[in-house]
Amino acid sequence: MTAITAGRSQRGSATVWLRDNGVYAALVLLLAFNLVFTSNFMTVGNFRTQLIQASPVIVVALGMALVIGTEGVDLSVGAVMALAAAVVPLYLGYGFLAAIAVALLAGLLAGLVNGTLVAVVGVQPIVATLALFVGGRGLALVLADGQLKSISDETFLALGTGDLLGVPVIVVAAAVVAVVMAFVVRRTTFGRQLVAVGGNRRASELSGLPVKRILLGTYVISGLLAAVAGILATSRLQASDPSTIGLLFELYAITAVVVGGTPLSGGKVRVLGTIAGALLMQLIDATLVKHNISDSWSQITQAVIIIAAVYLQLDRGRKG
Numbered sequence: 350m351t352a353i354t355a356g357r358s359q360r361g362s363a364t365v366w367l368r369d370n371g372v373y374a375a376l377v378l379l380l381a382f383n384l385v386f387t388s389n390f391m392t393v394g395n396f397r398t399q400l401i402q403a404s405p406v407i408v409v410a411l412g413m414a415l416v417i418g419t420e421g422v423d424l425s426v427g428a429v430m431a432l433a434a435a436v437v438p439l440y441l442g443y444g445f446l447a448a449i450a451v452a453l454l455a456g457l458l459a460g461l462v463n464g465t466l467v468a469v470v471g472v473q474p475i476v477a478t479l480a481l482f483v484g485g486r487g488l489a490l491v492l493a494d495g496q497l498k499s500i501s502d503e504t505f506l507a508l509g510t511g512d513l514l515g516v517p518v519i520v521v522a523a524a525v526v527a528v529v530m531a532f533v534v535r536r537t538t539f540g541r542q543l544v545a546v547g548g549n550r551r552a553s554e555l556s557g558l559p560v561k562r563i564l565l566g567t568y569v570i571s572g573l574l575a576a577v578a579g580i581l582a583t584s585r586l587q588a589s590d591p592s593t594i595g596l597l598f599e600l601y602a603i604t605a606v607v608v609g610g611t612p613l614s615g616g617k618v619r620v621l622g623t624i625a626g627a628l629l630m631q632l633i634d635a636t637l638v639k640h641n642i643s644d645s646w647s648q649i650t651q652a653v654i655i656i657a658a659v660y661l662q663l664d665r666g667r668k669g
Contacts, residue, residue, distance in 0.1 A: 371661070372608050372625045375654075379632050387639050395635075397517065401585070403631040404523035405430075405578040407624055409598050410605035411530045412574035414623045415567050417606050418534075419547040420615030421467060421474035423568065426575040426602055428485030429459045430595025433579030435489035437505070438498045438589045445505040453576050459485060460572020461565070468564035482599065489591035497590040500583065509585030519581050526574065531620040540618075543567060547615025604630055604651055608658045629654075 383390040409426050416423045433452035440448040459481055466477035500506060511518045534540040542563050546553045554560050575595070582594050607613065608629060609622030630651060637647045 369610055371658075372610060372622055372629055376625055376629050376632070379629065379636065383632075383636055383639075387636065390636075390639060397520075399628070399631055399635055400520045400523075401517050402635075403627050404517075404519045405582045405585075406598065406601050406605060406631070407523045407627045408526050408574050408578040408581065410602040410609075410623050410627050411526055411620065412571035413599075413602040414606045414609070414611050414618050414620065415530070415534075415543060416474070416571050417547075417603070417611050417613060418543055418615055418618035419564060419567050420550070420613075421564070421567070422478065422603065423463060423571045423575075424475065424478040424599050425459060425463060425481035425485055426571065426578075427595035427598040428482050428489065429456050429572055429575035430579030430582060430598055431486045431489040431591040432456070432459065432492075433576040434583040434589045434594040435492040435591045437580065437583050438500055439492065441500065441502050441505065445502050448502075448505065449580055452580050453573060456572040456574075456576025456579070457569055458572070459575070460569035463572065464565035464568030467568060468561040486591060486595075493589060493591050495592075497588050497592075499588045506584050506587055509581055509583070509587070519585060522577070522581060526577065527620060527624055534618045534620055539563065539566065544616060544618060547617070549616070601627070601630065604655055608654055610658075613659070 380391075389395065409430070413423055413426060432455050436451050436455050437448045440451045463474075463478050463481060466472040466480075467474050470477075507518060508522070509519050513521050534544070542553070542558050545556075545558060546560050546563050550560060575598075578598070579595060583589050586594065605626035606623050607626070609624070609626030610619045611617060611623060633650055633654075634644075634647050637644070637650070
């Protein structure tokens with residue numbers, strides 16, 4: 350019996366370790382594989398490209414991590430990105446700051462709608478955000494007249510193509526968002542209350558926490574970060590294209606969050622893990638492209654990783 354108990358304990362410890370650190374181990378293994386088998390992969394230029402491509406996903410995923418931390422989900426982030434992209438060219442004539450401000454306002458209002466439906470009306474998050482998932486991109490296409498609109502404002506384009514002290518501005522923006530989100534989660538009352546609400550909403554209500562206000566704020570932050578990602582994606586594309594900007598980003602974000610170790614059951618937010626999850630998915634795509642493997646296999650690989658991550662979370666739930 351002692352041997353059996355010890356074996357179970359070891360398996361449990363291994364499961365916990367994989368759940369908490371598996372994404373980092375996978376990143377290291379993937380980098381090692383490319384170091385040996387992929388030519389010209391481990392170069393500064395290639396890493397620069399990978400970080401640029403992953404940055405909008407990281408920004409969206411960090412907002413999604415907060416929402417999932419409350420035991421919710423935000424399916425509208427891709428549509429909000431498209432909405433932010435659609436309004437940018439409409440207001441660039443007033444200056445790039447005005448265009449950015451209106452795009453952020455669009456994200457804030459979208460988050461406010463989602464948060465109100467979830468926190469005040471009591472609609473399930475997946476249903477509440479599904480409405481904007483469908484209607485948001487439609488509204489963006491209406492605002493853009495269904496057309497791609499090129500952008501020539503050099504100051505605005507510098508967000509996606511420029512450098513700051515040798516580092517791409519888009520990467521710097523993602524890093525700033527990551528630092529701010531880490532501070533919010535770890536060092537602020539709002540972050541601690543958010544985790545408490547996700548862990549046990551009923552108990553949080555009984556203890557006097559402002560649950561509705563916390564949920565509302567969480568969805569507003571998610572909407573704002575989706576708008577930031579939409580601005581960055583638009584500047585990098587050098588055009589506003591609501592039909593493609595943000596497409597499937599809700600799935601990429603959820604994947605990054607789940608693989609990064611944030612449980613779907615809420616009560617925990619892993620900022621660094623979410624970033625690692627987004628980078629892992631980007632590197633998987635890049636590795637398969639470098640080896641001339643169909644994009645279909647990338648989707649299959651991501652699906653397998655998601656299933657494994659969710660299984661580890663379910664295993665934790667059973668042990669609890």
